[in-house]
Structure formats: C-alpha cells, structure tokens
Amino acid sequence: MSSHYLTVSGVSKRFGGLQALNDCSFTLDRGLITCLVGPNGAGKTTIFNVITGFTRPENGDIRLGEQSLLGLSARRMVDLGICRSFQNLRLFTELSVIDNVTVYLPSKTDENPVRPLLRPFHTWAETRRRREEAMAFLEDVGLAMRAKDIVRNLSYGEQKLLCVARLLASGAKLLLLDEPTSGLSAQALETMLEVVLRLKDTGRTFLVVEHNTSIVQRLADNVVFLHQGHVLAQGEPAEIIARPDLGEIYFGGAL
C-alpha cells in the first residue's frame, strides 16, 4: 500500500502528433510543497489538467491514496479537496473581492427559490455566515481590507492572492498552483510565499509550478523535474538544483 498522498503513475497524453506527457510518474506527500519545474512546453499545465480531470490521459493512473481519480467529475474532485489555479486568473473582475470568494463556498441551503420568502431570518443568517466564512479566507491571504473593492481595481498580485482565497473557499486540501509568483512585484512575491508557507502549516498539500530557482529553494520540500512530458528526477531541492544535467536542459547552464 502506498503511503503517498497523490500518486501519478505512467501518465501519457498526446495532442495530435505531440506527446505532451510521456510515461509521467511522481508522488506528492501530504502537508508538503512540491515544486514542478521544467522548460516551457514540458507538460506542467497538462499534468495539472490531467490531475484535476480536465484532460483524460491515454495511459496511466492518478491516485489519491488508493482511489483512482480518472473519470471522476469536476464536482467530485472538488469534494475530494483537489483544486487548481489557472495561469490566466479567471476571476469575476466586475464583482467585489468578497463575492469572488463567496461564490466558491459550497452551497448548504437548499435551492428552493421561495425559501427566502418563507424563512427570511434563516436566509439572512445563512448569508451572513457565508460572508463571515469568506472574510476568514480573505484574512488568510491578507485581503480582508479589500473585501468590498471591485476586483478589476486590485493589483495583479492581489488578484493572484484572491485566486488562492477562492481555492480555500472551495475546500481545497490539495492546491495546484500554476505559476503563482509569475508577474508579481518583489513585495507581492514575498506576500505570496508567506501565504503559501502559512497554509502549508495548516496541513494543506501543494503542487506549484515555479520557474525561479531561488523561489523553488525557499518554497519546496520536494522538486519534480519534468522534461518533454517525462519526469527526469524527483527529490530534495538542493539535490535537483545541483544536478548539472538538469541545469543544462533547463537553461543550457547551471540551475
């Protein structure tokens, strides 16, 4: 029996003539941050899509503990706590910050549209409870003071933090973050690293696509090196970064 939290084994995915994932295998351990590195086009986003059920692989399996995730609905994935961010943020830019979080909270009241008319106090209390819950997630990412602002008025860094709050709202236990630090100012970058490290301390597990080696060293417990859809190495950051063969592939030089 595997003790790993998530196991990716032998996953292959082809787009026409292009082998995007080629016998891709790696593991994630519970409560740790694993950084997924590799050159552009290595298949990092594609493996995110496969893990979260957006893309069906031709071969291989993804298991959460002993349970295969292949073929599960997006809804079931969220129920299992597997949530991802996107390289393009996909926020509701014309809504408020807090509304962007509230819409991702699991719905607990029944869907009967007449209910607010019959039980107004209950509905009001439920709405207030949801806003409080959303506020707590905004506090987790340091955005509580921006709760009422319209998302389009946030900086890019704040929008990326909001994406993390949204994952938390949907009940994420495994967070897959696709380049969470790209395009951030130095200060926003520090905030993002703090937030991710703090969330790790709450027991959540992370798979993070990250290009910057010094950030990988600060963030990662574990590194998976992907090249042409195949995992060339998985190990501790210092060990992976010190390997000249991987540095050659990544930058044509040292990592």
Ligand SMILES: Nc1ncnc2c1ncn2[C@@H]1O[C@H](COP(=O)(O)OP(=O)(O)OP(=O)(O)O)[C@@H](O)[C@H]1O
């Ligand atoms: N839906 C698709 N149809 C055709 N080709 C695709 C599709 N999605 C990805 N690819 C191709 O598969 C390969 C892997 O792409 P992927 O987006 O997974 O790479 P990546 O490692 O995330 O790269 P980047 O660092 O640029 O984000 C690329 O050559 C890409 O062009």
Ligand SMILES: [Mg+2]
């Ligand atoms: Mg990508």
